[in-house]
Structures are given as structure tokens and as C-alpha cells.
Amino acid sequence: MSPINRRNFTKTSLIAGSVLFFPGCIIKEKNPSFLFFSEDEAKCIISLCEQIIPADEIFGGSTDAEVVYYIDRQLVSFFKHDSNIYRDSIRKLQNFCFKNFNTKFNKLEIDKQIEIIEMMEQNSLNYSEWQNPSIFFNKIRLHTMQGFYGSPIHGGNKNYISFDILKIDGLLRQRLESPSKISKNAS
Amino acid sequence: MLPKNHVNVVVIGSGAGGGVVAKELSFLGYSVVLFERGKWISYDNNSNDELSDQRNQILGANFGPDFIKNPRSFINKYGDEEVFNSLKGYGNIAECVGSGTVSYGAMAWRFMREDFTMKSIYGHVKGSTLVDWPISYDDLEPYYEKAEWEIGVSGHNKKNSFASNRNKPYPMPPFEINKEGKILEKAAKRLGWNAFPVPMFRNSKPYNGRTPCMRNSICVGNACPISAKNGTHNTVIPMAIQTGNCDLRTECIVSELVIDDKSLVKGVKYFDKNKKMYFQSSDIVVISASANETARLLLNSKSKFFPNGAGNNNDWVGRNLQSHAYTGAVGLFDYDILDFDGPGANIAISNFSHNNKKIIGGGIIHNEFNRLPYQFSQIRPPGSKLWGLEHKKFQKNNFKRLSRINGPIQEMPNFHSRVTVSKKIKDHWGIPVVQFSGKRHYLDHEHCKFLSNKAELLLKEAGAVKTWKNIGGKGQGRGQHQAGTARMGNDKKTSVTNKYGQIHDIDNLFIADGSLIPNNAGFNPSLTIMALGYWVGNYVGNNFKHLLIHQ
Numbered sequence: 153m154s155p156i157n158r159r160n161f162t163k164t165s166l167i168a169g170s171v172l173f174f175p176g177c178i179i180k181e182k183n184p185s186f187l188f189f190s191e192d193e194a195k196c197i198i199s200l201c202e203q204i205i206p207a208d209e210i211f212g213g214s215t216d217a218e219v220v221y222y223i224d225r226q227l228v229s230f231f232k233h234d235s236n237i238y239r240d241s242i243r244k245l246q247n248f249c250f251k252n253f254n255t256k257f258n259k260l261e262i263d264k265q266i267e268i269i270e271m272m273e274q275n276s277l278n279y280s281e282w283q284n285p286s287i288f289f290n291k292i293r294l295h296t297m298q299g300f301y302g303s304p305i306h307g308g309n310k311n312y313i314s315f316d317i318l319k320i321d322g323l324l325r326q327r328l329e330s331p332s333k334i335s336k337n338a339s
Numbered sequence: 340m341l342p343k344n345h346v347n348v349v350v351i352g353s354g355a356g357g358g359v360v361a362k363e364l365s366f367l368g369y370s371v372v373l374f375e376r377g378k379w380i381s382y383d384n385n386s387n388d389e390l391s392d393q394r395n396q397i398l399g400a401n402f403g404p405d406f407i408k409n410p411r412s413f414i415n416k417y418g419d420e421e422v423f424n425s426l427k428g429y430g431n432i433a434e435c436v437g438s439g440t441v442s443y444g445a446m447a448w449r450f451m452r453e454d455f456t457m458k459s460i461y462g463h464v465k466g467s468t469l470v471d472w473p474i475s476y477d478d479l480e481p482y483y484e485k486a487e488w489e490i491g492v493s494g495h496n497k498k499n500s501f502a503s504n505r506n507k508p509y510p511m512p513p514f515e516i517n518k519e520g521k522i523l524e525k526a527a528k529r530l531g532w533n534a535f536p537v538p539m540f541r542n543s544k545p546y547n548g549r550t551p552c553m554r555n556s557i558c559v560g561n562a563c564p565i566s567a568k569n570g571t572h573n574t575v576i577p578m579a580i581q582t583g584n585c586d587l588r589t590e591c592i593v594s595e596l597v598i599d600d601k602s603l604v605k606g607v608k609y610f611d612k613n614k615k616m617y618f619q620s621s622d623i624v625v626i627s628a629s630a631n632e633t634a635r636l637l638l639n640s641k642s643k644f645f646p647n648g649a650g651n652n653n654d655w656v657g658r659n660l661q662s663h664a665y666t667g668a669v670g671l672f673d674y675d676i677l678d679f680d681g682p683g684a685n686i687a688i689s690n691f692s693h694n695n696k697k698i699i700g701g702g703i704i705h706n707e708f709n710r711l712p713y714q715f716s717q718i719r720p721p722g723s724k725l726w727g728l729e730h731k732k733f734q735k736n737n738f739k740r741l742s743r744i745n746g747p748i749q750e751m752p753n754f755h756s757r758v759t760v761s762k763k764i765k766d767h768w769g770i771p772v773v774q775f776s777g778k779r780h781y782l783d784h785e786h787c788k789f790l791s792n793k794a795e796l797l798l799k800e801a802g803a804v805k806t807w808k809n810i811g812g813k814g815q816g817r818g819q820h821q822a823g824t825a826r827m828g829n830d831k832k833t834s835v836t837n838k839y840g841q842i843h844d845i846d847n848l849f850i851a852d853g854s855l856i857p858n859n860a861g862f863n864p865s866l867t868i869m870a871l872g873y874w875v876g877n878y879v880g881n882n883f884k885h886l887l888i889h890q
């Protein structure tokens with residue numbers, strides 16, 4: 153595949169992915185209520201997470217791994233101290249998008265979402281109501297990595313998707329999957 | 340009249356130091372109460388999940404403590420007190436029977452002869468409290484040997500040409516070198532460096548009635564499923580209990596030492612698991628609560644002659660807090676260099692521990708324990724994308740292709756890096772908590788650069804297609820290798836205990852843990868802490884025999 157083709161392919165598959173997931177019905181079926189996020193907030197987080205670890209030609213991304221549940225669960229337990237910054241940042245991000253594009257972040261095209269995240273990362277949004285979006289971005293970036301690459305006992309990494317991506321097999325796979333009788337923050 | 344439940348010895352904390360002391364004294368016939376604030380931990384209670392293992396501690400820590408019940412604080416850059424809202428920076432080892440020795444990586448290093456005479460070798464270091472230890476390597480050598488045999492260490496007797504002399508071989512042969520180790524070993528040889536197998540608190544053959552290691556590659560931060568990793572929880576503590584002289588009381592937290600008007604300790608106050616307070620009377624108290632908690636306990640124990648805390652009349656308790664600044668380099672290979680054959684770290688180089696130009700001390704370097712998927716997601720060459728497709732692709736392609744060489748640098752102890760107790764914050768039991776302040780000596784970061792360069796050189800020589808450094812040494816050292824807060828010394832004015840761990844001016848109060856260590860060398864400290872446990876235990880055992888006659 154030439155680089156250009158690959159890019160187009162990725163792009164379309166991502167859009168397909170996003171369209172597929174955004175009605176929220178899949179999430180509703182699984183878990184009718186988030187512990188922390190409102191349905192609307194969750195959509196925004198799902199989009200952010202998906203751009204942080206996107207689906208590719210072969211493997212799913214954060215949406216498939218259900219990373220949003222990992223973050224949601226931690227925000228009422230281990231990351232309680234981060235709950236304000238999450239709520240606040242989602243609101244600011246949505247306001248920013250409404251102001252500039254007249255729609256929500258999660259309704260924007262993938263490329264636009266990526267562009268905005270890059271600006272968040274570099275604190276270059278130029279939005280006076282949100283001076284340091286990189287603080288939030290770095291948090292959600294780490295939390296997404298944890299939810300995607302950590303153990304499914306905490307929510308996230310559904311069906312050990314990331315272990316497949318990393319080609320973790322044999323004994324190492326067995327050991328990583330084995331015990332987990334207790335999940336400390338199981339709610 | 341002594342209370343009915345009076346015992347000879349109270350030992351506080353059942354980790355590396357405390358487990359050993361409890362065993363030594365109960366074997367000699369002393370009645371011992373061993374207090375441990377945590378519980379017994381079994382492998383089945385824990386997941387191998389990296390987010391809550393004792394290494395990452397992102398979602399709490401499987402081996403404790405609960406940081407909500409046990410808060411700690413630090414002085415932030417604005418000079419204000421701030422409570423930790425996670426275990427990040429909290430300075431944790433563990434809270435369970437065996438403490439860090441259950442979940443540790445289990446490298447079993449002896450310090451070198453030079454580490455005991457740093458001041459004589461390197462002279463005064465500006466801004467540092469670097470000293471000679473009050474004891475020498477030769478003093479401690481028999482106790483290192485005892486620790487190696489009773490706890491169980493595998494290692495090579497000859498291959499580390501920089502090791503100080505040993506009188507008896509290791510009880511077990513070293514582990515076979517894994518794929519990565521073999522490649523690095525050859526590269527080291529080409530550079531003229533001496534690579535050798537890492538000594539390990541692990542059974543390389545059946546030992547002490549337990550099976551050999553199955554070469555699990557993810558046991559750093561976790562317990563061993565088959566008990567082939569040796570800590571105090573599966574060796575000396577069960578031995579102590581078997582004598583019938585040692586009463587281990589778990590889920591009991593000691594809040595204060597009770598010191599009388601004759602400058603003697605009479606026993607301790609503690610809370611049991613129902614939060615009920617008791618007094619335990621004893622002839623002797625040994626504190627082995629780890630560098631951070633031992634300092635806290637001393638500072639929280641005020642009495643007539645020690646208004647600023649036990650042993651603190653010269654303001655040295657809690658000072659010189661050190662740990663290890665970790666530093667090294669990462670190499671990317673164009674083939675799978677990792678075979679995930681445990682224990683992970685298995686090849687080391689000690690050429691840079693001492694005798695380096697312009698460097699005071701130095702450190703060991705070794706290949707790292709295996710990093711799991713999340714940790715791996717944070718290791719990238721400088722300038723790389725930290726998210727998105729590119730990040731995911733790197734993750735996908737390189738999980739088995741990264742080699743990381745790391746090592747602990749010898750930190751320069753300083754007076755201002757310290758543990759005090761908070762005036763405001765109290766824990767679940769109402770006890771004032773640890774508060775950290777100060778930071779590392781500026782040289783630590785410089786020394787880290789030196790060691791990272793060596794690590795990078797090795798990776799380049801080994802054929803890495805890309806290498807980069809991660810240089811440590813900033814911030815405060817207070818974590819897993821915490822040490823130095825109640826240093827031993829010959830001069831009362833500049834130390835907390837004498838060379839036997841006996842607190843100056845409180846003849847029946849001792850310390851046996853990492854707090855005693857004046858300078859923490861460039862090696863992981865557990866074996867040295869255990870050796871100090873035997874050393875202190877031996878002294879107490881021999882010098883309080885009159886207590887046994889009356890029984």
C-alpha cells in the first residue's frame with residue numbers, strides 16, 4: 153500500500169468506526185449507566201480516547217477496548233481527585249468546538265479532532281477560557297494508555313485486545329491473564 | 340511489677356530488617372512480639388496486573404498500604420504542605436508480612452568495601468553529609484554470608500571481578516543468562532567490561548524445602564506463585580514463629596514508643612485491627628519500620644529527656660533521607676531481543692561502581708526487569724509521538740525489541756532531604772504522618788549522566804539501531820530504596836545510633852532497617868539491610884543475656 157493509500161484507508165476506517173459507535177446504543181446495552189460521566193460527556197471522552205489510540209487496518213482502538221469504562225470507574229475511586237478537571241475540561245472543549253465549528257467535538261471529522269488534540273497538547277488552542285489544556289490532555293493520554301494496555305479487571309482492554317496487538321503469547325500471556333481473582337477497585 | 344504480657348523484645352515491622360531480628364532473638368530464647376501493620380499476603384489474593392503492582396502503584400498497591408488511611412504529605416515548590424493524592428511520590432515500599440521482600444525484584448547485592456569508607460576515599464563533598472560507616476565491610480561480611488544462606492541467594496562466586504572478598508560461596512549457582520543477557524554480555528566483553536550474572540534472592544535449584552524458580556518474567560512488583568523467590572516472609576519469619584518464642588501480630592500499628600524518666604524505653608503503644616489502643620511492655624524495642632516510618636515513629640515519641648522525639652536531641656532523626664536515583668539508556672533493536680525468560684534482570688556490570696574519574700562513587704548497571712504493556716507505552720525515543728497511530732505502531736512493532744539498561748546511582752546524602760512529621764495531617768488512627776521536604780544533592784544528576792552514558796555505550800556496542808538515555812537524579816530520593824534517616828555513627832552529634840544500631844542515650848532501644856545506612860551505595864539495599872538485621876540481632880542477643888536467666 154502506498155503511503156497515501158494507507159492514509160486514506162485508515163481515515164475511512166476510522167470514520168466508519170466513529171460512525172458506528174457514536175449513537176451510543178452499544179454502550180447503553182452493555183452498561184446503562186456510567187458511574188461518573190453523563191452520556192454526553194462519555195461521547196466526548198470516547199472520541200478523545202479513540203484518537204489517542206485509534207483503530208488501524210487490523211486492530212481496534214480505544215473504543216473497541218472500552219477504555220471509557222476504565223476512566224469512568226477510576227474517576228469515582230482512584231482518580232477521584234481528577235474528577236473536576238475531567239468535568240471542567242469536557243465542558244471547555246465542547247464550548248470551544250461550538251464556538252469555532254458550531255458542533256460538538258465528537259461530531260467533528262477525525263482530522264479536525266486530531267488537529268484540536270494537537271493544539272491541546274501544545275497549549276495552542278488560543279481559547280482564553282482554557283489556558284492550559286495540556287494538563288488535561290496529558291492526564292487523559294496516560295489514562296487511555298492504562299485502560300488500553302492494563303488488565304481488563306479494571307475495565308478497558310476488552311478481550312485482551314492490546315495483548316493481541318503486542319503479540320503477547322505463550323507463557324507470558326498465560327501469566328498476564330491468569331490470577332486476577334481480586335480487582336481492588338471492582339465496584 | 341511488670342505487666343502480665345511483658346516480653347523481652349518488641350520488634351516493629353516485619354520487612355527485611357525486622358524479620359531477621361525477630362528470628363535471631365527468638366532463636367536465642369528471647370520472647371519476641373513482632374508487630375506488623377499489614378497482613379499476610381498470598382499470591383492468590385493478587386493479580387499480575389501492572390496497574391496495581393508494587394512497581395507502578397497507579398491503582399493503589401497490591402502489597403499496601405492504603406494511602407487514604409495512611410496519608411503522607413510533602414512540601415511543594417511553593418513551600419506549602421500538600422497531601423499525596425495517589426501513591427506517586429509517596430515513598431512506598433509495602434505494608435505486609437515481609438514488606439518489600441515479597442514483591443521485590445530480588446537482586447541480592449552486597450555493598451563493596453569502598454562503600455563503607457566513602458569519606459576517606461573521596462574526601463568531604465560540599466553540601467553532602469557523606470561519611471565513613473562506623474563499621475567496615477569486614478565487620479559485616481559474616482552477616483552478609485548468613486543472610487545469603489538463611490534467606491537464600493543464587494549467584495556466581497567469581498565472575499564479578501569487582502566484588503569484595505567473600506569467605507563462603509553462594510548457596511546456589513547463578514541463573515542461566517537469557518537471550519538479551521547473552522547479547523549484552525558479548526558486547527560488554529568487546530568493550531573490555533566485566534559482565535556477570537545478577538545475584539538473586541531466588542532459588543536456582545531446590546533450596547530450603549522450596550522449589551526452583553520457573554523463570555517467570557513478571558515477578559518484580561508481584562509475589563512468586565510458587566514461593567521460589569526468597570524474602571523474610573517465607574524464610575526467617577516462619578522460622579521465628581516455629582520457635583514458639585515469637586508472637587507475630589499482624590494488622591497492628593505501633594503509634595508511639597514509651598520512654599521513661601530514666602531514658603529507657605518501657606514498651607510501645609499500638610492499635611489493633613479494631614482500632615483499639617494497647618500498651619505492650621518489653622525490655623527492649625527494635626524498630627524496623629523502614630526509613631520513612633522509623634523516623635516518623637521516633638519523632639512521634641516525645642519524652643522528658645527527648646522533647647523532640649526519641650534519639651533526636653541533636654536533630655538528626657529523619658535527615659539524610661536517600662534512595663536511589665535510577666538512570667540508564669534504552670536501545671531499539673531490529674529483531675526480537677527479549678525472550679521474556681525470567682527473572683528479567685540477569686546480567687550486570689560493576690566496572691563503574693567506584694574508581695571513576697571525577698565521579699564520587701558510581702553504580703551498578705544491569706538489564707532491566709521486563710516492562711509490561713503500559714510501562715512500555717511510556718518508553719519512546721525523544722521527540723516521538725506520544726499518542727495516535729504512530730504511537731500504536733511503535734507499540735505493536737517493538738514490544739520485544741527494546742532493551743533497557745539501568746542502574747541505581749550512589750546518592751550523596753544531604754542534611755536537608757528529610758522526613759518530619761506533619762503538624763496538621765493525621766492518619767486513620769490519629770497518628771501524625773510523614774512529611775517530606777528537601778531534595779537530592781545536585782551531583783546526583785551529574786553522576787546519573789555519567790552512568791547513562793555507559794549504559795548507552797553498551798547498547799550501541801550490542802548493535803542497537805537506535806539508542807537514547809533516560810537520566811535520573813532530580814527530585815527527592817524517598818522510594819523503594821529509602822535509607823539513612825537514623826544513621827549509625829561513632830559521633831553522637833552527627834548520628835542517631837551507635838554502630839550496633841543502639842540509639843544514643845537510650846540503651847534498650849535499637850534500629851534494624853534501612854534507616855541505619857549512612858550512605859546507600861550504588862546497589863539495591865535489601866541484602867545489606869538483612870545483614871544489618873543479623874548484626875544488630877547478634878549484638879542485642881549477646882548483650883542482654885541477663886534477661887534470659889530470669890525466665
Ligand SMILES: Cc1cc2nc3c(=O)[nH]c(=O)nc-3n(C[C@H](O)[C@H](O)[C@H](O)COP(=O)(O)OP(=O)(O)OC[C@H]3O[C@@H](n4cnc5c(N)ncnc54)[C@H](O)[C@@H]3O)c2cc1C
Pocket residue numbers: 351352353354355356357374375376377393394431432433434435436437438439440442443444445446447448559560591592593594627628629630632633636819820821851852853854863864865866868
Ligand atoms: C517493587 C520493588 C522492587 C524492589 N526490588 C529490590 C531488589 O531487587 N533488590 C533489593 O535489594 N531491594 C529491592 N527493593 C527494596 C526492598 O524491598 C527494601 O529495600 C527493603 O524491604 C527495606 O527494608 P526495611 O527493613 O528497611 O523496611 P521494610 O522491608 O519496608 O519493612 C518495614 C515494615 O514495617 C512495617 N511497619 C511500618 N510502620 C509500622 C508501624 N508503625 N507498626 C507496625 N508495622 C509497621 C511495614 O508495614 C513493613 O512491613 C524493592 C522494593 C520494591 C517495592
